[in-house]
Amino acid sequence: xxxxxxxxxxxxxxxxxxxxxxxxxxEPNLLTFFGLVINVFAAYLFAKGRFPAxxxxxxxxxxxxxxxxxxxxxQGRVTKxxxxxxxxxxxxxxxxxxxxxxxxYASVNRSRYAILVGVAMAGSVMVSYARAxxxxxIPECKAGFFERPERIVLLxxxxxxxxMAPALWLLAIGPNITVIHRIVHTWRExxxxxxxxxxxxxxxxxxxxxxQETAAKADSQGEENLVPxxxxxxxxxxx
Numbered sequence: 001x002x003x004x005x006x007x008x009x010x011x012x013x014x015x016x017x018x019x020x021x022x023x024x025x026x027e028p029n030l031l032t033f034f035g036l037v038i039n040v041f042a043a044y045l046f047a048k049g050r051f052p053a054x055x056x057x058x059x060x061x062x063x064x065x066x067x068x069x070x071x072x073x074x075q076g077r078v079t080k081x082x083x084x085x086x087x088x089x090x091x092x093x094x095x096x097x098x099x100x101x102x103x104x105y106a107s108v109n110r111s112r113y114a115i116l117v118g119v120a121m122a123g124s125v126m127v128s129y130a131r132a133x134x135x136x137x138i139p140e141c142k143a144g145f146f147e148r149p150e151r152i153v154l155l156x157x158x159x160x161x162x163x164m165a166p167a168l169w170l171l172a173i174g175p176n177i178t179v180i181h182r183i184v185h186t187w188r189e190x191x192x193x194x195x196x197x198x199x200x201x202x203x204x205x206x207x208x209x210x211x212q213e214t215a216a217k218a219d220s221q222g223e224e225n226l227v228p229x230x231x232x233x234x235x236x237x238x239x
Contacts, residue, residue: 017063018070028072032086035064039093046100046159049108054100055159061093062152087128090148094124097155101164116168123175124151130182138194143185144178151175 021031038061045054068086072078098121105114127146134141151171158167
């Protein structure tokens, strides 16, 4: 009962913040960028060893991360580029925070923890990449637990409590297990033949009536040119 009341109160506060920001006409992508700037400051605090302060700053950055999409919906300005931009900025924010921790542990000669941060950073990036790359092949890949909200909350808890070591162990192990889950899930889906629909691009005709040659020219590997976002070549990049 108490938990539900707290949740309702927080949702009401978030609703008011979102609609106040939406009324100003602020660009949602600008809110996304502000979140990155705040996280860079949190990374600086991590680098200085001021973990509780960094955790507090991360909470503020998380607020921007929570409202940017909601503001876009409230303003009717939801775009595919906005979702793409948000995803890219999130990756920079995550890597920046880990670099701050990496700098701190390297500066105090705690090489074991520096390596741990590196493993956690790799897991953080690979969780997102594993999903993006999988969803170029199969309809959906949300297997595993350690997605970005869980990682950020764990990092904040470790920082605020000044108990970063246990948080880092979880962040080094959990996300990489999630990557394995996604690899297995993608393997099962591909074995079952559950692929995304591939839509070939029809090249426009030239005045002579012949199809216009594209720069890819069948990718010089005999592969079809596909609609971006529907399917990519086996070595295509992801978000």
